[in-house]
Amino acid sequence: MKTFPFLGPFLPDTPLAWYQGASISPHTFLGHLGHCLKTWPSSSHVINLCQDRYAFLLGFAAALLRKQITLLPLNRATESLQEIGKAYPGCLYLTDSNETIPGIEKLSLNPSQLKGSSPIERPLIPYDQMAVIAFTSGSTGNPRPNYKSWGSLVQVAKKTGQRLGLELRRKDILTIVSTVPHQHMYGLETSIMLPIQKGWAIYSGRPFFPEDIRSALTTLPPKRILVSTPIHLRACMLEHTQFPALESILSATAPLSQALAHQVETAAQTKLTEIYGFAEAGTIATRQTARELNWHLLDGLELASCASGYSVSTSYFPDPVPIPDSIQAQGPHEFSLGGRPSHMVNIGGHRTSLEELNEKLTSIEGVTDGMFYIPDEGENPGDRLVAFIVAPGHSQVSILTALRKKGDPVFLPRPLIFLERLPRNPTGKLPRETLHALFQTHLSSTGQKIIS
Known part of the structure; x- marks a missing residue:
């Protein structure tokens, strides 16, 4: 044995x-x-x-x-x-x-x-x-x-x-x-x-x-x-x-x-x-x-295409494991990362990902934390993106002005919600249900209709 x-x-x-x-x-x-x-x-x-x-x-x-x-x-x-x-x-x-x-x-x-x-x-x-x-x-x-x-x-x-x-x-x-x-x-x-x-x-x-x-x-x-x-x-x-x-x-x-x-x-x-x-x-x-910019697989692992995109295989996996993110393979052992398919944003033919939007948001000087959120259908008037942000000393105007300089204005969040902190879990993640609850709290506080 x-x-x-x-x-x-x-x-x-x-x-x-x-x-x-x-x-x-x-x-x-x-x-x-x-x-x-x-x-x-x-x-x-x-x-x-x-x-x-x-x-x-x-x-x-x-x-x-x-x-x-x-x-x-x-x-x-x-x-x-x-x-x-x-x-x-x-x-x-x-x-x-x-x-x-x-x-x-x-x-x-x-x-x-x-x-x-x-x-x-x-x-x-x-x-x-x-x-x-x-x-x-x-x-x-x-x-x-x-x-x-x-x-x-x-x-x-x-x-x-x-x-x-x-x-x-x-x-x-x-x-x-x-x-x-x-x-x-x-x-x-x-x-x-x-x-x-x-x-x-x-x-x-x-x-x-x-x-x-x-x-x-x-x-x-x-x-x-x-x-x-x-x-x-x-x-x-x-x-x-x-x-x-x-x-x-x-x-x-x-x-x-x-x-x-x-x-x-x-x-x-x-x-x-x-x-x-x-x-x-x-x-x-x-x-x-x-x-x-690219990722390198650990030794002994290999990429292969599959029905959902790409999978990774190695001797200690009983079967190839599908990769949940959208990736671009650069050969069998290297890839670039595009984000989760559910994180892709398409507005009027303009495409980006939540990962890219979050990186632009948090790269603004003075922003200590931030996260974009894709509302459920009908949850936000006009189905606009929402962003939560921790940025002492900033205003709506200063953040939106900075974002305009970093990308397509079609992705500007409406609303932009300022918080004292984001309720991340111990590994730094914000599950979608947490973001949904934050947005529902915002709608309730502003007297808007809440979508359950």
């Missing part, structure tokens, strides 16, 4: 994680894991809600060793979690906080309270063992389960690490600090799987604000990688955050403009790599956004 180790090439006394200011060695981790396994309950599935990254790692490892599948919910809303409980009867939920989910058995985990225990052997996990069920983003329709084997998670981690091309010595201590939740596929792949497979350390916290990010990075040994999103990186640039020396920065696609990528690289004096993927496949491609 083919297996892959849970832990990569860690030296015995090097940090596997930084937890509450102290380093956790592989030896200590295996002792903590052994302690957990002594009382770990039986179940087929576990909803891992641990907010601390080290607690999540312990729960993830224990579930794998008990042949349990970890469920990664889209959000922490009680009703959403109860729906998962109904879909997977008998599942448990693991938490490191006091939250309760009526109707689902609770399992608590606090690493600081684990007693010393003899470390278990370094685990070997069967390649084909089902490890995770991740759910599609709510911004693309109704959430659907996506099954991930242990082998596929390991392959993505190894290929992503190879793509970064970092030159490290055997004894170098490299730590990944992430601003994104590990319950999301991007967070799981980059802040859990990538470090444990490459022998790098995990920072257990999840800094959010620019000063928190700077502080977390500066408390660690010199070699660090920041995993983040364009929203977090833009906030750091607006506050002129002083980054310490970094080996690399990884960013999700939200989208990330080339101008912001240049700015971040200059401020951090390192290279920024943008990650492209989706729940059905995980990470499939990267680009160095400050220098590249």
Whole structure:
């Protein structure tokens, strides 16, 4: 039976994680894991809600060793979690906080309270063992389960690490600090799987604000990688955050403009790599956004045309996986990204995409966040585009004037709705239903007809 180790090439006394200011060695981790396994309950599935990254790692490892599948919910809303409980009867939920989910058995985990225990052997996990069920983003329709084997998670981690091309010595201590939740596929792949497979350390916290990010990075040994999103990186640039020396920065696609990528690289004096993927496949491609427009597939992946556009195949996919975005192939291993088909905008024969419009909106100086919205038919008089914007000091006139200079006026939003902040989820996304609710609130506040 083919297996892959849970832990990569860690030296015995090097940090596997930084937890509450102290380093956790592989030896200590295996002792903590052994302690957990002594009382770990039986179940087929576990909803891992641990907010601390080290607690999540312990729960993830224990579930794998008990042949349990970890469920990664889209959000922490009680009703959403109860729906998962109904879909997977008998599942448990693991938490490191006091939250309760009526109707689902609770399992608590606090690493600081684990007693010393003899470390278990370094685990070997069967390649084909089902490890995770991740759910599609709510911004693309109704959430659907996506099954991930242990082998596929390991392959993505190894290929992503190879793509970064970092030159490290055997004894170098490299730590990944992430601003994104590990319950999301991007967070799981980059802040859990990538470090444990490459022998790098995990920072257990999840800094959010620019000063928190700077502080977390500066408390660690010199070699660090920041995993983040364009929203977090833009906030750091607006506050002129002083980054310490970094080996690399990884960013999700939200989208990330080339101008912001240049700015971040200059401020951090390192290279920024943008990650492209989706729940059905995980990470499939990267680009160095400050220098590249096209995306490059990870080694061993290949594009092919299919009924819906293009699919991607590799040895660890049982079947080719359709790519949900509109792309232009530049050969079997390279492509340019056009956006989701549902994000394409056609007004009077003029075409663009929401991604392009959002990039133009957020590139206006003084705009801290913004998002275009395509209303449902009849929802907005004249079926005009709507835009939500966070831009202290700007007015309707100044924003519309700036947009006119950047593109076709047929795409100017009516209305342009100013907000103090956009209610993005922890990975920086704004699902369509959230934008719909925002627009309905605006219509209600202005006395206009609300379309349900």
